[in-house]
Amino acid sequence: MNYMEEYKAWLESPYIDDETKKELLSIKDNEEEIKERFFKYLEFGTAGLRGKIGAGTNRMNKYIVAKATQGLAQFILEKSDPKMGVVIAYDVRHFSKDFARIASEVLAGNGINVYIFDDIRPTPMLSFAVRHLRATAGIVITASHNPPEYNGYKVYWKEGSQILDDVAIPVQENIKKIKDFGEIKYLNFDEGVKRGIIKVIGKEVDEAYYEKVLSLALNDDIDKNISIVYTPLNGTGNIHVRHVLKERGFNNVYVVKEQELPDPDFKTVGYPNPEDIKAFKLALELAREKNADIVLATDPDCDRLAVMVKHNDEYIALNGNQTGAVLINYLLSQRSKKGLLKEKSMIIKSIVTGNLGKNVAEKYGVLTFETLTGFKNICGLENKLEKEGYQFEFGYEESIGFVTGNFVRDKDGVISAMMLSEAAGYYKKQGKTLVDVLNDLYKEYGYYLENNFSLIYEGIEGMEKIKRIMKYYRNNFPKKIGNLNLEKYIDYLDGNVYNVDGEKIGEVNKDHIPSSNVLRFFFEDGSWYAVRPSGTEPKLKVYIYSFATDREESERKLKLIEETFRNIVDKI
Known part of the structure; x- marks a missing residue:
């Protein structure tokens, strides 16, 4: 998308408020900042939305939240019962309550019942409330443990768990079809409460949740x-x-x-x-x-x-x-x-x-x-x-x-x-x-030790390096590290299990484990390591697990696997 055209469209839109336009005008001479904010739309996926707060298509703001909610509303109207309603919760972050209210107004504007918490709540209480109230979906406004300048928007389905691709992909398609903010339907929050389509929830859900949590005591x-x-x-x-x-x-x-x-x-x-x-x-x-x-x-x-x-x-x-x-x-x-x-x-x-x-x-x-x-x-x-x-x-x-x-x-x-x-x-x-x-x-089962770390590769060159590393490990992985002999590996991209010679010897349960760009290598002694690119950051994530019947030996193996891995990737 043309970032400058998008920037101008926001400045000229009758649906963008003066405060947002003022923020955008303050960056009019900073093309790099305009590009960063408008070169793409925040991607909606199974994790919903997450990004820095601010004006722009690549930022978390009330317009992006409203657009995502309109896309979700259309999916609910097509595939579910709007009377079941959507539960909304929010955390302590900047604009979380505002974004939650915007989401309520858009859902109500589409004739969908809303249950919104009266104050901040933990994310798991949103999951509980979706099930407890027999709602069709849930939204939580949170960016979890990200730095303060971030916020996010996560969607849950009627089982109380986060959405998977069967919901995320059609919602994303709906969002893409919205070409103008004027297509988004709203009902004023106070009017929605007055009509009963928006219900504010709190103590009664809290008490039901506490009762269930306390019932787990053993x-x-x-x-x-x-x-x-x-x-x-x-x-x-x-x-x-x-x-x-x-x-x-x-x-x-x-x-x-x-x-x-x-x-x-x-x-x-x-x-x-x-x-x-x-x-x-x-x-x-x-x-x-x-x-x-x-x-x-x-x-x-x-x-x-x-x-x-x-x-x-x-x-x-x-x-x-x-x-x-x-x-x-x-x-x-x-x-x-x-x-x-x-x-x-x-x-x-x-x-x-x-x-x-x-x-x-x-x-x-x-x-x-x-x-x-x-x-x-x-x-x-x-x-x-x-x-x-x-x-x-x-x-x-x-x-x-x-x-x-x-x-x-x-x-x-x-x-x-x-x-x-x-x-x-x-x-x-x-x-x-x-x-x-x-x-x-450890004494009963053996010493399982670990070292999980990320290698950061910034920019386009970094992305290429990550691709090269994954390609190398698919084709040239070490069959022996010190005295550790490789037994097999799993490529989760095709879901197959291979022996050290690259011959297929089995497959994972693809109904349980969808295709993903992860490689996992198993040694004969029970040690193993896995490599995967991060889905959200310019990182290669590495997970190393060693096993031995005594701690010192397990620590030695852990160090050996890591040193070998780092030496190999440095040369790729």
Whole structure:
């Protein structure tokens, strides 16, 4: 598209307000900025929209939100029942509430019922509300843990999980057909409320959600006096995590004051990602003061949870694989004792998540299914397998996303905080920390260690380099690294499993794992690594997992695989 023509069209459009035009006029002499804002439309996909806030086609603003919502509205009118309604939630970010109201007005303008939350809510509560209210879809305005200048728009379908291609592609086609903002239908928010087509929801949905979350509790024979420090990182988790922990009887919960209240600028942390140890700085100060047993952090939309554990007088961070394995061990051991596990009980993990949790599940007779990264895929597979009679026990991925129960179809930081606190209280009563539990698992199942990292390749040259690396590894992968012999590899682009000579020896379940540009290499000893280009950034993502019966040997293998990989890609 011609960026200058688009820029002028926005300035001349009768549907663009004066404030937006003023912002655009302020960049009239900056062609590079005009190009950046107008060289394309924000792409609508299975993850919805995400981008920097501002005026322009390649920005998050009320016009782009309205256009996306009109495209969704048309799909609902064609394929579903508008009376079922759409649930809308929003986070703490700049313009989140405004964008949520715009989406409400467009849906109502198309005759579609709307349920909109009265204030900020965690993303998983949107997933719950879609199912609870039997709505046809859900929208949440959030950019998760992105920097403050970003916002986003995610769409959920009636099962409560994020949309997949069967919805995303036709909605995107509808959006592309809208040539003029005048085609978008609106009904004023207050008028919509007056007519009853827009309903404001809150307390009654919260209470139904809390009841379901608390029903997941497995054990009261725990130490409820454990000391817990919690930070919502100035996001949506504060009220809901604290409420659930209090209802479970955890009274020694201390919240980081500076990060307790919503702040769209995330001034105390900058990059509000709990995977980043720097996000724990203030929480650790409070933890040392309060002698906390565990330190919990949720990201701004409260769908992911990170934990640090006090062990031998120091605080140790558990990564997503480790936390997942500890939770699986606790949940399945307790459910097994209570006779709650079924023959078709299962967990679901992503293909780049480690195998320790899978081995723990196997001990309890629980099956493990794999799918692509992202909870849209994990919960999408849950929806399918549920219809085949499987009982969902747990879903997780290495990037600190976890969920249990069947009433939320997304990762859930509230549920995760409660279950991890329960596990910590249970093991403390036995004189153990969560790190002790993890070490016990290593002793029983072997040392699964990991190093996941990204290689950044900017610009057009960078994109070409990523393509060359993927092509090289499809054709010239090393069959031996040190004393590690390659056994097989999977190319998820064609869904086939190959031996070291490139001969097809099997295929993945393509109904569970759609085609994706991912390569995964397995060694005879149980170590493996995977490579994939990022779908959203100029990065090559690398996942390395080593396995050995003792830690030192596993660490040696991990280092060896990484060094070999880096040496190869440097020369490509």
